Structures are given as structure tokens and as C-alpha cells.
Amino acid sequence: MPASRLLSVLLLLQARGRMSARAIADELHVSVRTAYRDVARLQAAGVPVYAEPGRGGGYQLLDGYRTRLTGMSEGEARALFFAGLPGPAADLGIAAEVIAVRLKLLAALPAGLREEAARIAAVFHLDAPGWYRDPERTPHLPLLVEALLTGRAVDVRYRRWRAPQEVDRRLRPYGLVLKSGTWYLVAAGEKGPATYRVAHVLDAALTDELSDRPADFDLGAYWASYLDDFRERRYTGTATIRLSPQGRRRLPDNVPPDVVRAVDATATAVGTEGWVEAVIPIESTDHARGELLRLGADVEALAPPELRRTMAETVGILARAYERR
Incomplete structure (x- = not known):
């Protein structure tokens, strides 16, 4: 999306100093012509970008220019990743942080980009749950988030499909997934990583046991594999x-x-x-x-x-x- 890419160009120049159009294009996976256009749009929006001609030249920001992305709390920084997801943010217990971080981001943008960002925000809305059903109640979701972020194991009472239906488990959380409005916890239990429907967590309590998430664990890859396995097992x-x-x-x-x-x-x-x-x-x-x-x-x-x-x-x-x- 143009507005997000322009912000990326701005932050690249701020972080790396002088960059050629080719370097910007390679970094953002766009054409050199698009990089030239993005820089021109930044200049038109009031960002002090100037070109240094010749060998070793490129684009850079005027000395001393910085975006004003300051004053964020730790919770607001986490909320940045959910700025376009108001429903899920509320589920996670960070709705107020999402509002605050969006206001700070808008305030940090130059006037031209701020207007474009506001215009884009006005025409996109994400409603994750599917039709014909109410969102599931997930009162223990914030606690599971806390367990993930602090690296601690959690004791849960869980309702499953087969008997005995209610079981006690100590889980070591690896990640959370939102699928069609339904939250799932990926966690290691007695037999390795497994998937748990958060709405089926009847009770939960943090423990003092530290839970180290494997450094090579890829949540996206695990979920893709889980879906493939689910489809194979689903049809008999x-x-x-x-x-x-x-x-x-x-x-x-x-x-x-x-x-x-x-x-x-x-x-x-x-x-x-x-x-x-x-x-x-x-x-x-x-x-x-x-x-x-x-x-x-x-x-x-x-x-x-x-x-x-x-x-x-x-x-x-x-x-x-x-x-x-």
C-alpha cells in the first residue's frame, strides 16, 4: 500500500542515511522507477529529502531531521502490530493501547502522509468473525498473552471433545493464532506442540515455571502444517x-x-x-x-x-x- 511503503522509505533513510534509488527499490522489492516516485511523494509531503549526485551519491534526509515516533510505552509498542485489528486487539486486552499508538503514529507523520494515512484508515475495516455466529468468549486470552510475553508456563483446565472431556494440563505457550474469528493457542504439553481452542479453556493460572520457546519454532509454518493435517483427518x-x-x-x-x-x-x-x-x-x-x-x-x-x-x-x-x- 503506498502510504505504508512511503513510511518504510522514510524509516529506511532515517536508519541508514544515504541510499541510492536502487538500494531503496531492492530493500522494498519494488522497481527503481517506483522508488523514484516514492521519494518524490515524500518531498511533496514536506519531508526534507535531498539527492546527492555523483558516484556514491543517493538520497538522504536533511541533517537533524527525525520522525517523532517517541513516547511509546511497552504495551503501545506491542499494540503497533494490531493497529488495524480493533476486534482482536480488544480480545487481547490492548484496545486502549491501540487507540493511543494510532494517534501517536498519525502525529509523527508529516502533514501530507498524515492525511493519506487517515484517508486509508477511513476506508478499510477488518471484521474477523465469520457470518452466522457470535464471537466466542475468551476470558482467559489476556492471561495467555501474558504467559507468552513473560515466557512462563500456564496451568489450564481444558474442555475437549473426547472423554474425559475436562482435563488439567500444564502448557508452555508458543503462540496465538486467530482463524476466522476463533483464537487458538499453540503450546507444548506432555506430548509436544499441540493446538488448543482458547474458548475451551475453562480456567487458567500463570505458574513460576519458565517456558523457553524453541528458537527455531516457526508459528506460521506450524499452523500451515496443522491445517494440512486437519484436512487429512477431517474427511473419513x-x-x-x-x-x-x-x-x-x-x-x-x-x-x-x-x-x-x-x-x-x-x-x-x-x-x-x-x-x-x-x-x-x-x-x-x-x-x-x-x-x-x-x-x-x-x-x-x-x-x-x-x-x-x-x-x-x-x-x-x-x-x-x-x-x-
């Missing part, structure tokens, strides 16, 4: 279905993307009215029944037999319920 079988044209149009609003992609990859035309047959992945018979019933008469389950039977039984129960007066 396949089903063959028949879809009307209307059902296929409604599919993305009612089933996961993996199912939509499977329909697109396997659909074959049947009849002359636009219906198709396709093979889709399913988690279980009961789960597939719930998803397919959302499509009403625009879908027919053909296989496996147990899915077709349970669909027919459910439709029969519904029909009898509506026949009663």
Missing part, C-alpha cells in the same frame, strides 16, 4: 450426490470449500435439465446429512447406502411433522 469417506443447477449455485454458502472444489472437479452431467453427479468428501454420515439437508430438494444422496437411508428417514420425519394439523 466420500459420498456420491446429484445436484440441481440451483443446488450447485447455493453450494458455496452451505458447505466447506473442500466440498465445492470436489464438486467442480468431479461433476458429470446427468439428464437434460442441468443436474450433475459428483463425488464429495464427508466427515461422517450424520455430518453429511446435516450439510446436504440445507440444500433441500436441490440435492439427492446416491451413495453410500447409509447416507441415502438416513436422508430418506429424516425427510420422512419432516414430512409427517408437516402433515399434522
Whole structure:
């Protein structure tokens, strides 16, 4: 985004002194022409950037010029990374710091850049939670953040899916992930790194035990691997279905993307009215029944037999319920 890149150019010149247009371009992964334009925009915004011609020359700031990014508290500095995420910042307990740091950042920018930053902030808003559900309550999230930032283990009481449902664990936090409005804690337990849904933490307490996060642990890489493994474990079988044209149009609003992609990859035309047959992945018979019933008469389950039977039984129960007066 131009405003953020201009700020990057400004901070580069402030930190490194004289830089050529080529060096700026290489640092920011843009063309040399774009670097020239960015410098010109900084000059137009009132930043005292001047060019030193000749061999070894380049652009640099007027001696003594500094941006005024001062006076930030430790909490505000952390909040800088969440300045565009008001909802998650509130979850983490740093909403006030986010407001303060945005004001300080705006005050530190030259007038021209300040106006552009304000204009950009006015037209972008992030709402992380998905449709059709309320955000989960995560009262213990701030404590988990504190455990991460202070490098301490945490004792939790956790609700899981299998019995016994409530278990006590000592966790050594590695990181937090926000996925579609849901917070997850990545932490080491008795069997190594695992993923815990923060809303399922029933109680939590900091311990005095220090928790060293492995220096080579990559949270992003771990999460990508976790998602791949989750997709592999999620689906336990396949089903063959028949879809009307209307059902296929409604599919993305009612089933996961993996199912939509499977329909697109396997659909074959049947009849002359636009219906198709396709093979889709399913988690279980009961789960597939719930998803397919959302499509009403625009879908027919053909296989496996147990899915077709349970669909027919459910439709029969519904029909009898509506026949009663």
C-alpha cells in the first residue's frame, strides 16, 4: 500500500542515511522507477529529502531531521502490530493501547502522509468473525498473552471433545493464532506442540515455571502444517450426490470449500435439465446429512447406502411433522 511503503522509505533513510534509488527499490522489492516516485511523494509531503549526485551519491534526509515516533510505552509498542485489528486487539486486552499508538503514529507523520494515512484508515475495516455466529468468549486470552510475553508456563483446565472431556494440563505457550474469528493457542504439553481452542479453556493460572520457546519454532509454518493435517483427518469417506443447477449455485454458502472444489472437479452431467453427479468428501454420515439437508430438494444422496437411508428417514420425519394439523 503506498502510504505504508512511503513510511518504510522514510524509516529506511532515517536508519541508514544515504541510499541510492536502487538500494531503496531492492530493500522494498519494488522497481527503481517506483522508488523514484516514492521519494518524490515524500518531498511533496514536506519531508526534507535531498539527492546527492555523483558516484556514491543517493538520497538522504536533511541533517537533524527525525520522525517523532517517541513516547511509546511497552504495551503501545506491542499494540503497533494490531493497529488495524480493533476486534482482536480488544480480545487481547490492548484496545486502549491501540487507540493511543494510532494517534501517536498519525502525529509523527508529516502533514501530507498524515492525511493519506487517515484517508486509508477511513476506508478499510477488518471484521474477523465469520457470518452466522457470535464471537466466542475468551476470558482467559489476556492471561495467555501474558504467559507468552513473560515466557512462563500456564496451568489450564481444558474442555475437549473426547472423554474425559475436562482435563488439567500444564502448557508452555508458543503462540496465538486467530482463524476466522476463533483464537487458538499453540503450546507444548506432555506430548509436544499441540493446538488448543482458547474458548475451551475453562480456567487458567500463570505458574513460576519458565517456558523457553524453541528458537527455531516457526508459528506460521506450524499452523500451515496443522491445517494440512486437519484436512487429512477431517474427511473419513466420500459420498456420491446429484445436484440441481440451483443446488450447485447455493453450494458455496452451505458447505466447506473442500466440498465445492470436489464438486467442480468431479461433476458429470446427468439428464437434460442441468443436474450433475459428483463425488464429495464427508466427515461422517450424520455430518453429511446435516450439510446436504440445507440444500433441500436441490440435492439427492446416491451413495453410500447409509447416507441415502438416513436422508430418506429424516425427510420422512419432516414430512409427517408437516402433515399434522
